[in-house]
Amino acid sequence: MKKGWSPSKIERCLADRKKADGRRQRPDSVDLWANIVRDLYSLSDVQQVGLFLRFYSRSAENEVFSAPRATVRFDDLAARLSRIIEGELLMVERPEQHRSPNLPDEG
Numbered sequence: 001m002k003k004g005w006s007p008s009k010i011e012r013c014l015a016d017r018k019k020a021d022g023r024r025q026r027p028d029s030v031d032l033w034a035n036i037v038r039d040l041y042s043l044s045d046v047q048q049v050g051l052f053l054r055f056y057s058r059s060a061e062n063e064v065f066s067a068p069r070a071t072v073r074f075d076d077l078a079a080r081l082s083r084i085i086e087g088e089l090l091m092v093e094r095p096e097q098h099r100s101p102n103l104p105d106e107g
Contacts, residue, residue, distance in 0.1 A: 030081045037077060037092050050091045053084050 005013075033051060040046045056063055067089040072080040074095040084090055 030078050033081055034074075034077050037074065038095065041074070041094050048091060049094075050089050051081070051084070052089050053086050055086060 037049050037051070040049050052067060054065070065087060067087055069089045069091060071091045071093060073093050077092055080090065
C-alpha cells in the first residue's frame with residue numbers, strides 16, 4: 001500500500017487503470033478484418049477491397065439504400081475500422097508491399 005493512500009483511493013486508482021487498459025485494446029474483429037484485407041491483396045487478381053457495414057431490417061436483396069464511400073490507407077485501417085459508420089463503404093488502398101509494377105496507382 002502506498003504511503004498516505006487510503007484503501008478507497010487505491011481501489012479508485014486500480015479501477016481507473018483497468019478502465020484505461022480496456023480502452024487501449026482493439027476489438028479482435030479489427031485485427032481479423034485487417035488480416036482478411038491483407039490476405040485479399042496478396043492475391044494477384046484483387047484490384048480493390050471494400051468493407052461495408054450494414055444492419056438489415058429485412059432480406060438484403062429487398063433493401064434499397066445509398067452508401068457513402070470513404071477511402072483509407074491500409075496502414076490506417078485498424079484505427080479507421082473502430083470508427084466505421086453504418087451504411088459506409090470503406091475502400092482500403094492496396095498496401096505498398098502488394099503493389100504490382102504493372103498496376104496503376106490507386107488514388
